[in-house]
Amino acid sequence: MTGGVVAVLMMFHIVADVIAREAFESPISGTLEITASFYMVALVFLPLAHVTLGEGHIFVELFTRSLSAAANRRIDGCVAALGLVYVGLMTVGGFREAVKRTLIRDTLETAGATFQVWPSRWILPLGAGLMALALLWIAVDSLKGDGRHDRQRLL
Numbered sequence: 383m384t385g386g387v388v389a390v391l392m393m394f395h396i397v398a399d400v401i402a403r404e405a406f407e408s409p410i411s412g413t414l415e416i417t418a419s420f421y422m423v424a425l426v427f428l429p430l431a432h433v434t435l436g437e438g439h440i441f442v443e444l445f446t447r448s449l450s451a452a453a454n455r456r457i458d459g460c461v462a463a464l465g466l467v468y469v470g471l472m473t474v475g476g477f478r479e480a481v482k483r484t485l486i487r488d489t490l491e492t493a494g495a496t497f498q499v500w501p502s503r504w505i506l507p508l509g510a511g512l513m514a515l516a517l518l519w520i521a522v523d524s525l526k527g528d529g530r531h532d533r534q535r536l537l
Contacts, residue, residue, distance in 0.1 A: 383429075383432065384424075384428040384429050384432065385425055385428065385429035385432075388421055388424045388425045388428065389421075389425060391421065392417060392421035392422075392425070395410070395413060395416065395417070395421070396413060396417065398410060399413040411492075411494050411495050412492060412494075412495055412497050415490050415492055415497055415499075416497065419490060419497070419499045419502045420499075420501075420502045420505075423502055423505045423506065424502075424505050424509075426509075427505050427506050427508070427509025427510065428505065428508070428509045428512075429509075430509050430510065430512065430513035430516075431509070431512035431513045431515065431516040434513050434516040434517060434520070435516050435519075435520070455524045455525075456524065456525065458520065458524040459520070459521045459522075459523075459524030459525035460521075460525075462517045462518075462520040462521035462524060463517075463521040463525075465517045466514055466517040466518055466521060469510050469513050469514045469517060470514050472506075472510045473507050473510040473511045473514050474507075476503075476506035476507035476510055477507040477511075479503060479506075480500075480503040480504045480506070480507055483499075483500045483503040484500045484503065484504075486500075487500055488500040488503065
């Protein structure tokens with residue numbers, strides 16, 4: 383849902399820029415920079431938790447296909463725990479970078495203007511943090527072993 387909203391906003395912004403450039407010979411200043419710094423980052427990182435809970439990532443079951451449901455559930459829990467470590471480190475690193483960029487009021491200079499891009503630095507730790515929470519829930523739910531392994535109820 384979040385990715386769809388961001389994609390629609392990006393589409394309207396780009397269409398408005400094209401119309402302004404072609405019809406009025408006055409493009410919207412910074413469309414390329416805003417698209418790269420805000421829309422694309424949000425499009426990638428904000429939907430991560432939803433994709434994770436909806437099992438939208440690629441699963442390779444070549445060696446685990448013949449295992450029991452309980453064994454697969456334990457493997458899912460261990461993989462989620464490993465992913466949690468990685469995504470947790472990404473969240474912490476992204477948070478540190480966002481704080482640093484916020485303190486210096488990070489900007490992006492173009493030929494015609496200067497844009498404040500420091501707010502976009504918070505998208506990565508937000509999206510990664512939400513994915514970390516999703517992975518934590520999956521790890522706990524999978525390793526409990528009570529057979530409830532149903533991520534769809536959170537979506």
